[in-house]
Amino acid sequence: MSDVRRTVQGHIESHPGVHFNELVRDLDIATGQAQYHLRRLRRAGCLDVVELRDRTHYFPQGYDSWEQRTIALLRRETARGIIIVALEDPEPSAAELAGELDVARSTISWHVSTLAEADVAEKCYDRHGRSHVKLTRPEETRCLLDEVAPSLSDRLVDRFTRLIDDTFGESATRR
Template identity: 25%
Template sequence: PRISYILDIIDKNPGLSFRDLQRFSGYPMGTLSNSLSNLEKDSKIIVKRSKRRSNYFPRNISPSEFPTLINLRKETSRRIILFLVENQKGTFSEIRNFANKSPSTVSLTLTNLIENNIIRRVSGLRPYFELQNIQLIHNALMRSEPNTIDKMKDRFADTFSYL
């Protein structure tokens, strides 16, 4: 029951971090850590590890979707992606106004999204940003339903998650 419950959470919320998974499941850290390592050993989940966090994905998700799903869990990245989905393209100032964040936070987030091949910067008289693969973004948006965990995200953590 515990393993299937954790698998169900990961299936419904691909890209969850360990802390989010712990909050969502209510399991103690040791129990959850042990269960997740067993699921990974049994090849039932995929774990994407970075310097500061691990994100958990069901086996049926393509690794090409991982960066998009991870960024959709971050408040500022999600707002920028949703802005570009609705408007197809946007200048830095339009994106900054929509995201309602400081220029440095938006710049850092845009740089991260470009490095992850989620958006691209188009140079010209008025440079703008657009999504690289709209179909991939739509698939990721369908998989990552907004839930209470995303709403509870701490804005401070969002700003420093790129350092």
């Protein structure tokens, strides 16, 4: 095994759920070089790949599909924030999440839908019709949270998305 491939594999083992762009940036390797080594590692059965909302995440062997989806989402700042709030306050409302995380309700809705599709959380409604979020496996999620810290680049992408949401939200209310 080449040194570069060994480095890629080691990075994936120490950063489960790392997505492609983050891997390229962290290792400072060319896109084509990363693709080549990832393809070889995958063919050799050394890693698993998960596609989730337009991002490809890489995992060492040993994680089941629910853990992979959960870890991938924990690498995204807003989804991670929703999960943390839901761990501290079971069944927070969408309004509470938006206020706590200082993001638009539409952003909360998008991330909650993603969490629900991944079976990490579910939407439920109170008797007044307000939506709430409930984690499907809170204790297991708490354990996985300790394994994942989002990268600086992930946090910047999420903050840029918030900026766009805020900008479009303001211009829509001015019309």
